[in-house]
Amino acid sequence: MLTQAAEDYLKSIYKLQEKGGKVSTGNLAEYLDVKPSSATGMIKKLKTMKLVSHERYQGVTLTDAGKTIALEIIRHHRLLELYLFKALGVPWDGVHEEAEKLEHVISEDMEARMDAFLGYPTEDPHGSPIPDKNGVVLKAPSVQMTDLNNGQSCVVAEVSDDDSALLRHLGSFSLYPGTAFRVIEVAPFEGPFTIDIAGQQVVIGREVAKHIFVNNIEETDNV
Ligand SMILES: [Zn+2]
Numbered sequence: 353m354l355t356q357a358a359e360d361y362l363k364s365i366y367k368l369q370e371k372g373g374k375v376s377t378g379n380l381a382e383y384l385d386v387k388p389s390s391a392t393g394m395i396k397k398l399k400t401m402k403l404v405s406h407e408r409y410q411g412v413t414l415t416d417a418g419k420t421i422a423l424e425i426i427r428h429h430r431l432l433e434l435y436l437f438k439a440l441g442v443p444w445d446g447v448h449e450e451a452e453k454l455e456h457v458i459s460e461d462m463e464a465r466m467d468a469f470l471g472y473p474t475e476d477p478h479g480s481p482i483p484d485k486n487g488v489v490l491k492a493p494s495v496q497m498t499d500l501n502n503g504q505s506c507v508v509a510e511v512s513d514d515d516s517a518l519l520r521h522l523g524s525f526s527l528y529p530g531t532a533f534r535v536i537e538v539a540p541f542e543g544p545f546t547i548d549i550a551g552q553q554v555v556i557g558r559e560v561a562k563h564i565f566v567n568n569i570e571e572t573d574n575v
Pocket of ligand 1: 433447448513514
């Protein structure tokens with residue numbers, strides 16, 4: 353049995369690897385908000401358990417066994433988020449925090465029942481892919497909203513799930529996965545985005561736009 357902390361490390365390494373680039377003990381400590389010495393200690397333990405490898409120039413990487421556990425926890429997390437959202441009516445900015453705790457304790461039976469109840473879903477309420485029970489993740493390609501230009505229309509694919517204030521902000525504009533919008537203007541010098549959502553003009557700051565991923569991008573005539 354792994355501790356919850358160990359599971360959180362494996363999950364975090366997976367997520368940092370997914371973002372691309374090398375995972376160092378330093379950025380892992382920063383991501384998990386722990387002291388670098390704690391991260392170093394945990395990495396040593398996980399290495400002994402053959403769940404991670406740690407090479408000087410490659411940083412920390414998951415072994416196949418480590419990746420299997422990380423995906424299992426992420427599957428729990430995302431199924432729980434969707435279950436809390438759909439079955440219990442927990443708002444989309446509140447599900448992440450609950451799922452962070454429950455992801456470590458639910459049984460395989462509970463996981464299978466939630467999966468069936470929800471109709472074998474492939475995405476959580478924030479648009480993140482739910483790994484299937486074999487750990488297969490199907491992720492449709494998307495781009496960061498900050499890459500959009502004037503006149504482009506698109507559909508929200510995914511938003512960051514772990515900042516409830518940000519999610520409330522996005523929710524106030526109905527910027528949920530599946531929502532279509534069009535870029536009216538990108539202000540120069542790294543300025544904000546003015547967008548049109550169902551006929552309503554909304555200004556989205558660049559810091560916020562970094563947390564929004566979109567697809568189905570099309571050029572439109574800017575009127
Ligand atoms: Zn979450």
